[in-house]
Amino acid sequence: MKLFDSHAHYEDDQFSEDRHEKLEALRKSEVAMVLNCCSDVSVFDTIIEILDRHDFVYGSIGVHPHWVTRTPENFLDLIRRYAKHPKVAAIGEMGLDYFFDEPKPLQKRIFREQLELAKELDLPVIIHDRDAHEDVMEILEEYQPAGILHRFGGPVELLKKAFSLGMYVSFNNDLSYPAWRQPHIDCLMETPWERLLIETDCPFAPPFERSAERCESSDVKNVVSLIAKLRNVSEEFVAEISYENAKRVYRIGNP
Ligand SMILES: [Zn+2]
Structure with a gap:
């Protein structure tokens, strides 16, 4: 089984001691590709170092709304x-x-400017939305970017709007948390197979059973088994279709 972790943060300080070892160790796992997602100007160099050192890791560059005041x-x-x-x-x-x-x-200005730049550079975008669904969707409808809603937990009606714009959605181990998995499951059940990606958001989103620990890309396997159970399909099917989808949206050729 080949897995594509479509959203990981090996640039994060939690991996400062062992990010390259952890990434190299993935060669012995089923994780065949990783997209390392960027969050802040301060880690741009770290992202590039990761991309240069590990051939199976691709990356993004950009600014997360949490860091706009220091941008x-x-x-x-x-x-x-x-x-x-x-x-x-x-x-x-x-x-x-x-x-x-x-x-x-300020968040809206930096969001809009990055959407414009992505258009100019002809690259897909990775979207973070927390408690801002209506505003995010209004801006996405305006710019109609190619890309991914990451870790989206509803409302389902807005997700459907994103699908009508041609966007993808990525699911992670949020699906394992009894306290807040239901909105994510509702989104999962409405997601067409050809728009579904899997991710870990590591180190930030461990499976429920290890919620106090950092997670890593190999934990994407648990996301596959959760989705397979919830949608009543095989794990192989989920792995394969999400792998192909990630390659398509990120426009990555065969490694
Ligand atoms: Zn992230």
Whole structure:
């Protein structure tokens, strides 16, 4: 079985001691490809180092809404420069996060500017939405980008709108948490197979059984078995279709 973890954060400080060892160890696992997703200008160099050292890892470059207040004015020039790397396959993650207190107008401006830049560079986008569904969807309808709603937990009606724009959605081990899995399951049940990706968001989204630990890309296997059970299909089918979907949306040829 070949697995594609479509959203991981090996640039994160939680992997500062062992990110390259952890990535190399994946060669002995079923994880065949990883998309390392970017969050902040401060890690652009780390992302590029990861892409240069591990042939099966692709990446994105962009600014997460949580970090907008420390984002320098020239961030678009920086993204443009780093996105020239041949293994940068997307812009993001970008979007809106109303859970914390970052100013909404600034979040929206940086989100819109990255959507415009992604159009200019002809790259798909990775979208982060937390407690900002209506505003995110309004802006997506305006720009109609190619790309992925990451870790989306509803509402289902908005997800359907994203599908009508041609977007994909990625699921992770949120599906294992009794306290909040239902909205994610509702989204999963409405997702056409050809729009479904799997991810870990590692180190941030461990399976419920190990909720106190950091997770890693091999935990994407648990996402496959959860989806297979919930949709009553084989794990092989989920692995294969999500692998092909990830390659298509990130426009990655055969490795
Ligand atoms: Zn992320």
